[in-house]
Amino acid sequence: MTLIQEIREAAAKAITALFGQAIPAVDLTVNTTKPEFEGDYTLVTFSLTRFSRKSPEETGRQLGDYLTGQHGDLFSHYNVVKGFLNLTVSDDYWLKLLWDNFDEERFGRKPSEAPADGGRSGQEGVSPSPARRIMIEYSSPNTNKPLHLGHLRNNFLGYALAEILKADGNEVIKANLVNDRGIHICKSMVAWEMFAGGATPASTGIKGDHFVGDYYVKFNEVYKEQVAELTAGGMDGDTAEKEAPIMKAAQEMLRKWEQHDPVVRELWETMNSWVYEGFDETYRRLGIDFDKVYYESNTYLLGKELVTEGLQKGVLHKKEDGSVWIDLTGEGLDEKLLLRADGTSVYITQDLGTARVKYEDCHMEQSIYVVADEQNYHFRVLELILRQLQEPGAEGLYHLSYGMVELPTGKMKSREGTVVDADDFVDEMIQTAARHTRELGKVSDFTEEELERLYETIGLGAMKFYLLRVDPKKKMVFNPEASIDFHGFTGPFIQYTYARIQSILRRGPLPTAEELEDFRKTADNDLTGITADKTGDSYYPLEPLEKALLIQLEQFRSAISTAAAEMDPSVIANYAYTLAKTFNSFYAEHSVSKAENNAKRVLRMLICMFTAHVLKAALMLLGIRVPARM
Incomplete structure (x- = not known):
């Protein structure tokens, strides 16, 4: 029990004893005393006059007399300023606190069970609170590029929140969802096939995630050139973006991947393995770890099954071209695509499948997603779809939305290769230190x-x-x-x-x-x-x-x-x-x-x-x- 909780409990009992009225301790307002006044903690008495039938000042004096008289081990004296009862905590309390905790390394943490030592555990008087099972998903990298500065804020937020929630008495599962499939992955694969000449991280001496990321940048360089050539030849911009040969090659590779083409799958596994080795090295250096790692390649098919279930329930609808949508206009949003006309899934389809896998795996009461605020709409839609599909994990979904990180030089863009790699940034920080x-x-x-x-x-x-x-x-x-x-x-x-x-x-x-x-x-x-x-x-x-x-x-x-x-x-x-x-x-x-x-x-x-x-x-x-x- 914290000191503020102790003060609330003592004050609640005083109100009952003095005024014959019961009030929940949590309803009492107790703050640290402002520096300009004498005292350590202040009890606000304005709302208590309905019990005392006296002025706030007189109510405070009565409570002050009672508290210092009945709890002399906790309060040494008091003063009243208008409706504020300023309580001075006795030196005896502080000395006892110091003696009980000066060598207690776990001070501040809520215990998951009663102290076994029966003595100076640093947690005397603290009752174990029932632990909640919480999953925190963070990092969630794409396997087409290395971790960057934005990932650092994500990883540090996720890891710190996990540790804080554990210290607050919860059971926490740290999870990482790896975005290991999709058009963005195929872009790096196509570029490697076209321009690598068989090079590997081992042959070039380049860290695996950096090596693959270079080909993602190369793809976008070539893509821009091809779009420019097509528009120069008279094609409109939107059509040129669709008809650029390298983009069509990436889309074809995605279709082959979903059809389990053995050649495409082998290349995919090889390039992902290069990236994973690079990620693991970075995580070790940063002191980041995970209890569970999920891969979208293992969950996207389940997402498709959920779409089928949604169609059968009438929650989703299919358009003439075969694409599947959900109508969220009643929620103040719009229609959302869940399955393309060619049968391939979109990001949110994969997230639906992953949400079910995670819940069936861990049965957590809360599922926290640590994702930048540019995905606020996405997670609002995800929650609504899960609710309409009556998925059990929908109630506990929470999006920890965080702001983007910029450098003094401005924003970063991964497609243009201007993102600051996490490894390079760590090196710079160590050199600066x-x-x-x-x-x-x-x-x-x-x-x-x-x-x-x-x-x-x-x-x-x-x-x-x-x-x-x-x-x-x-x-x-x-x-x-x-x-x-x-x-x-x-x-x-x-x-x-x-x-x-x-x-x-x-x-x-x-x-x-x-x-x-x-x-x-x-x-x-x-x-x-x-x-x-x-x-x-x-x-x-x-x-x-x-x-x-x-x-x-x-x-x-x-x-x-x-x-x-x-x-x-x-x-x-x-x-x-x-x-x-x-x-x-x-x-x-x-x-x-x-x-x-x-x-x-x-x-x-x-x-x-x-x-x-x-x-x-x-x-x-x-x-x-x-x-x-x-």
Whole structure:
């Protein structure tokens, strides 16, 4: 249970005791107190006057008296400003929180079952919530080109959301749907047949996905030339695009593929295998993984079966040319093609089949598609069709629509070969990280191997954080230089803060067993006979920045729940940045190893440990590693 939940529960009981009225705790509004007022959390009392029959101020005073009197271990004092009851949480609560969690690596995560240790698990008082089974589909590459910058945002969003939902107590299945068939794949195949001369990734030394992608670009170059020649000869543009020889060759190859032509199928399997090897290498480098991989070549026929079922149910209709459509005008949309006149399927037909396969495979309660906002219409149509077909997975379909990524130089176009390949972009980020780190002048203590790992950790961390710190729904411009600012709203700033804490802990001295026992007694409010008293060192009330850190650390649990509910990893990115800023302010004002006395040194050492664990956990939810040294 989070602190806000505890406050709501205590306030709900107080309302019942004082006013004889029951109110659900979730209906109470509790926020962090604004900086200009004294207090930690604020209970809004305006809506409670219907129970008290008194003014908001008097209602707040009555509740404040009751809460501080009945829950002295939680609240030390209060003040009322108009209809706002500002509650100050007692130091006893914060010390207990620190003692229970300073070395708890899983702090913030909802348990899937009750703690087995019966003690300091970091999850005391937290009841397991029933897990939902959720599938998140992300990456979903085409096998006609390598992953690019847009795929990076997709992959990082999908992976981070999966980790966040798991931390929020759900069972999560990470899935990848590979678009391994269709006209776009045939374009690369036709171009390879026409222009490769038998070349392979092995013979050219080119990574497999890049190799195949080069032929996709080549296809479109030749296609443009052929269309230009036809229009120059007097043919209108639309007809020229259909009659260009290389396009007709690709369409013929698609028909042969669907007819299981052995030669076409063998070429298809070979070229796809080149791409898969390239993808796997990129995924490993990025730290991206999947629990399930689906292939459209295995689901498109099932999509056709669903179309047949839809015709039999009268949900779909066939036109004179044999094409099959669904009428969605009643939903404010239009008619949607599901099967072409020649019997070949379209993208949404394949998605229908895949949706059924995924549901039958996993029986998930929610199916999340991480796909750019240019496909908003597509997924709205997919949901409507699944509903009309009465498919069981329709109710849980959710499209996590995200904005496109641009570079300072502008948009990217894969057909023209102007897309920034993911591999090249990662290389650039690592090189930028190396340059920035060397400029700080603190690399002499590292071996070359350690530096390579450090540069990769910083470069990938900078890239992931910059792409995840923005609300997914917003379009964004990625600036490589700005992403590696060690003093800004960046991953490296948080990584540096974590490394700084590790340096503090290495220098020590760390608390002894006896000092830890003294702190435990203090946290348990048992001050009799502790060593701190014997040595003349005594416990002092928390300093403002000490308390500010503990407040933020406790809020990590709420940040995870909010990020999961809103499906927004930027909540965790913003949380981690705020926590790192607060720690640096704390460290600038307070000495740790040379604190005023031993009790304060122990307190601050434990705060450092707790902060390090939470910073690491927050970044790990985003798929970002932390370095022990920087």
